[in-house]
Amino acid sequence: MRYSGFKVIKEALTGHRGWTPAWRDPAPQAEYDVIIIGGGGHGLATAYYLAKEFGGTRIAVLEKGWIGGGNVGRNTTIIRSNYLLDGNEPFYEFSLKLWEGLEQDFNYNAMVSQRGILNLIHTDAQRDAFTRRGNGMILNGADAELLSVEQIRKRYPFLNFNDARFPIKGGLAQHRGGTVRHDAVAWGYARGADQRGVDIIQNCEVTGFRIENGVCKGVETSRGFIAAKKVGCAVAGSSGRLMAKAGMRLPIESHVLQAFVSEGLKPVLPGVITFGAGHFYCSQSDKGGLVFGGDIDGYNSYAQRGNLPVVEDVAEGGMALFPGLGRVRLLRMWGGIMDMSMDGSPIIDRTHIEGLYFNGGWCYGGFKATPASGWCFAHLLATDAPHPVATAYRFDRFEKGRMIDEKGMGAQPNLH
Numbered sequence: 001m002r003y004s005g006f007k008v009i010k011e012a013l014t015g016h017r018g019w020t021p022a023w024r025d026p027a028p029q030a031e032y033d034v035i036i037i038g039g040g041g042h043g044l045a046t047a048y049y050l051a052k053e054f055g056g057t058r059i060a061v062l063e064k065g066w067i068g069g070g071n072v073g074r075n076t077t078i079i080r081s082n083y084l085l086d087g088n089e090p091f092y093e094f095s096l097k098l099w100e101g102l103e104q105d106f107n108y109n110a111m112v113s114q115r116g117i118l119n120l121i122h123t124d125a126q127r128d129a130f131t132r133r134g135n136g137m138i139l140n141g142a143d144a145e146l147l148s149v150e151q152i153r154k155r156y157p158f159l160n161f162n163d164a165r166f167p168i169k170g171g172l173a174q175h176r177g178g179t180v181r182h183d184a185v186a187w188g189y190a191r192g193a194d195q196r197g198v199d200i201i202q203n204c205e206v207t208g209f210r211i212e213n214g215v216c217k218g219v220e221t222s223r224g225f226i227a228a229k230k231v232g233c234a235v236a237g238s239s240g241r242l243m244a245k246a247g248m249r250l251p252i253e254s255h256v257l258q259a260f261v262s263e264g265l266k267p268v269l270p271g272v273i274t275f276g277a278g279h280f281y282c283s284q285s286d287k288g289g290l291v292f293g294g295d296i297d298g299y300n301s302y303a304q305r306g307n308l309p310v311v312e313d314v315a316e317g318g319m320a321l322f323p324g325l326g327r328v329r330l331l332r333m334w335g336g337i338m339d340m341s342m343d344g345s346p347i348i349d350r351t352h353i354e355g356l357y358f359n360g361g362w363c364y365g366g367f368k369a370t371p372a373s374g375w376c377f378a379h380l381l382a383t384d385a386p387h388p389v390a391t392a393y394r395f396d397r398f399e400k401g402r403m404i405d406e407k408g409m410g411a412q413p414n415l416h
């Protein structure tokens, strides 16, 4: 079924009896060409592009819970490509370009909203750093603009411009950045993949790998053994636990990240803003809630919930930037498990086990990467060669000293 405005009107007039399920609920087959583990954004996008762009057939996505129940449905929905380093910027710009055509491509309303993102500048040194970043973005074909205080004041008059500790001195804007309805991304990719014959199998946990003479022959699951010629792992925060079942110890730690949403307000925040002096980022959802977040909780965990010290820290960051926030009631908060890599950048690579491939280390920036990650992982699975924009995302960069340390924090996963 194709979705369109005409179809919505027709169904509204005929009692909504013509809608069919957006994807099937198949039983697992005994064997596939490719198995993708993880029905998050990255796993589903991989299956979609593998079938659509690389002619893949006999593909399954195995998800231990329900699709969209992981980070893809828990994030603060921000997309952007404002990276500095050459290893990252072409990849994230490729992703932003895919976001721009995504809804037409998979025929699903993911509410891609290019409302712009603004990184605020609070010191002269920060202005230098952001000017450099903006130039790096432009050199890689992305858009970037340095805004003056007056320009920012017009759009965001309620910000705390003259705060004694954190005066706002300007900002780096990426007008093509913005937000996307996160769970619709999972549903859109799932529907598109299903239409191309991909089996999406929910409630199917991978519990082990069958590896014979260094070759991966398939996966053990809660629904029995399933054979596969190639297995791609895209389980985000569960990467360490899953790959340990293949005997691998990853350069990744898992940490909790929390997100918050306020009660609904009239339109107040037209774009995404990020505080440059602390860690706080905020946008307004289409329902009116302020959606915001800050730092990770900072201890290793696989729990999908966080603790109060970070709640306090995020609230302090918000109040320093946006004092009116103190009058707003918090509606909900939740947590997700982040796969924090040693240098803050991801890995899309083959493993030392033949037929076993890995995608992870997204830290807390993996939502914006979803389309490019799926495309590049599909490219790797189909051709056994890295996609040109993802050549730096190799396991051996840690061994060879070719870190992609975007924040310059060193081997400190909790600081990326």
Ligand SMILES: Cc1cc2nc3c(=O)[nH]c(=O)nc-3n(C[C@H](O)[C@H](O)[C@H](O)COP(=O)(O)OP(=O)(O)OC[C@H]3O[C@@H](n4cnc5c(N)ncnc54)[C@H](O)[C@@H]3O)c2cc1C
Pocket: 037, 038, 039, 040, 041, 042, 043, 062, 063, 064, 065, 066, 067, 068, 069, 070, 071, 072, 073, 074, 075, 076, 077, 078, 079, 204, 205, 206, 207, 234, 235, 236, 237, 238, 242, 257, 258, 259, 293, 334, 335, 336, 337, 338, 362, 363, 364, 365, 366, 367, 368, 369
């Ligand atoms: C609070 C929060 C805010 C964030 N904000 C942003 C943001 O604004 N912008 C941004 O770019 N990024 C953001 N992120 C990061 C982003 O959401 C993640 O990096 C990204 O979603 C991870 O990829 P995924 O969608 O594939 O992960 P997930 O949705 O977590 O998918 C992984 C799936 O694997 C499944 N799985 C795990 N183990 C197994 C197994 N053994 N067998 C089968 N299935 C298994 C899980 O159930 C899960 O569904 C945020 C994350 C959080 C938690």
